[in-house]
Amino acid sequence: MxxxxxxxxxxxxxxxxxxxxxxxxxxxxxxxxxxxxxxxxxxxxxxxxxxxxxxxxxxxxxxxxxxxxxxxxxxxxxxxxxxxxxxxxxxxxxxxxxxxxxxxxxxxxxxxxxxxxxxxxxxxxxxxxxxxxxxxxxxxxxxxxxxxxxxxxxxxxxxxxxxxxxxxxHPRTDPAVIMAVVDDADRLLLARNVGWPQGRFSVLAGFVEPGETLAQAVEREVLEEVGVRVTDVQHVGDQPWPFPNSLMFGHTARALGADLTLQEDEIAEAMWVARDDVPRLVEQGIWIPTRSRLSISTHLMEHWYGGPLLP
Structure with a gap:
């Protein structure tokens, strides 16, 4: 890696x-x-x-x-x-x-x-x-x-x-985790939510449940949504996200396997992406990252990629 x-x-x-x-x-x-x-x-x-x-x-x-x-x-x-x-x-x-x-x-x-x-x-x-x-x-x-x-x-x-x-x-803030998961080949895991349009992929995310640590939430969400167990969960950044009231905790994690089993009511598609594949995927519209650097999701993807994904 x-x-x-x-x-x-x-x-x-x-x-x-x-x-x-x-x-x-x-x-x-x-x-x-x-x-x-x-x-x-x-x-x-x-x-x-x-x-x-x-x-x-x-x-x-x-x-x-x-x-x-x-x-x-x-x-x-x-x-x-x-x-x-x-x-x-x-x-x-x-x-x-x-x-x-x-x-x-x-x-x-x-x-x-x-x-x-x-x-x-x-x-x-x-x-x-x-x-x-x-x-x-x-x-x-x-x-x-x-x-x-x-x-x-x-x-x-x-x-x-x-x-x-x-x-x-008092005002409430809902903690949520968002994670860049890579496999042993250093490929990034991307997924498309069932409510997203074709071509829009991002890293996985989900809310922290009562009684969980942040790392436990990362492990649970990845296993639930794509059937992959992860380890080496590390916090790398965070940001408020007032849409409507979340605090996003960004993480990296390493997958213990590459086989994907999708949670059908949450995830429409998922894939492992190598860095060499990124320009082609973006050009073909297969992977269209967010057009704004406002979200931590873009920064997590660029952190893995090693450079900007947006012009």
Missing amino acids: STRPHRLPLVPLGRAVLDRAAERRADLDDLGELLADPDTRVLEVVDSHCPVLDTQEGPRLQLRAGRPGDSARLPVFLGVDDERHAVVALVGVMSEVVTPAVETPDAAPWRTLREVGEHLPDAEVALMTTALALHHWHGTHGHCPRCGHPTVPARGGWVRRCERDGSEH
Whole structure:
């Protein structure tokens, strides 16, 4: 087997830097005063889109001052910027809104994290990633899991509190493993999920189950999905993945055999790929990796390949 650096270089969502100033959340059940501060910067989120400006340096988030009515949009305190000014995201679900509340000549187009995440500065990647994760969480956790009563946001939007039983509920993150598995010939295992189009292959991935370690989850998922036992599981990198609320743990592993037995309700196709086969497969459209470096999956494949797979 070839020798590769143990760790992946930082992937876009893994290099995010954010001063969350979490010590301020306890005093922020009501963000109205913070939104009225002219130094506060506001990031809008609408149906997983944020306003993004095109500049000579690349895409940049459009942050604005607070406006009347922002408190009704479910504000969330994200943290502070380099000048210690508060940054607040408006994460309320407003499907009918597709343009800024106030049109201006410099209004930015609305874009998704998948579209611009790999090009944003580290601090802005962190703001958008965190805002989207909280946007998804608030949109799906409006009721108490204990008694079913509606919950209300508290602690700067980082808690939802049940007004009936007083219980507090926090944003959830689902751990998932994603793994580059190679055999004794150093071929990479690729698979196509049953819901993917023809030609789209990637490395295997799956959620960590209760009671498992990350390595155990890697071993179980590979065995379940393609019938291969693995060993030498090594963690090589990780990244948040707010689609809607995962934390991806990247691994490498060595297969103890090459025979594939597919889990039919999960995997449509699987194959072992040698490096010499990659240019031909990509040219023929048999293997079409993701067109973005945003996901750790691309970096795992390039880590094995020894170079870029995307132009």
